Amino acid sequence: MESVPTTTISERCKHSVVSFPLSDRSDRTRSLVCAPDHDVIIQSSDDVLFKLHRKNLEVHSLVFSDAAAVTGSVIENKDEIVELSEDSATLDVLFRYMYNQPQPDLSAVDFLVVTRLAVAAEKYTVNAAIPAILIHMARSLEDHPLHVLDYAFRNDNAKLANAAAELTVGLSVCDAHSLLSQDAFAAWILYYDRWSKGVRALLSALIDKNVAQPIYSRTGGVSYPVSQSTLATVARWKFAEVRSQRSLYNIVDLSDDFLDHTFM
DSSP states (O other): OOOOOOOEEOGGGGSOGGGSOTTOHHHHHHTTTBOTTOSEEEEOTTSEEEEEOHHHHHHHOTTTTSHHHHHSSOOOOTTOEEEOSSOHHHHHHHHHTTSSSOOOOGGGSOHHHHHHHHHHHHHTTOTTTHHHHHHHHHHTTTTOHHHHHHHHHHTTOHHHHHHHHHTTTTSOHHHHHHHSOHHHHHHHHHHHHHHHHHHHHHHHHHHHTTSSOOEEOTTSOEEOSSOHHHHHHHHHHHHHTTTTOTHHHHHHOOOHHHHHOOOO
């Protein structure tokens, strides 16, 4: 006989709203997803229950504005459970944007949860969350360029996508394939190929200009004024700055096509 999945109540639901003094905003905020006067129960993909107010969902989400968009039918029983495909960590943050309370500090949220939050906010059109997510993604460029690139590509944000793409060119193709959507990866691999060809030309040009020619000592030793590994690193970061440092291209004489290339 097939076992029935066991559900749990959200960690925020272990306390009643009325059990906290009005001055204790943080603890009262934690309990908002377990409203004693709830009229809808949401179940996450990992079987956590959230007891909420339907009116808040309707006001803050275009998708939830019609009860039929949530359940496919009008909810007669407040204890009827509505199953969503998102996990509890994602929904916990998403639902906080649907109540009159301070918005979540996304810098304190695990970044992978934020990436799932971004998808959920777009899916359910929770407009209150979208600007904060965009700001956080832009601030996370250097630490998570591939995730930010995928987010920007999905939202047609060319400026953010180009900024992220420049930071991904030295990363593993396998990592890009596993993290990017199919469409984003198809665009990225073409970008990566052009960058790779350009860097090879840059390295060759720098060597031809005697930047990294060997120096022979009297004892027979050989040294380079710039190591090959250092040269490769410099080339990578110089390429990321070419839009503001055209003088580099006056030295190495690369094509305008390469100079002007962007991801989107």
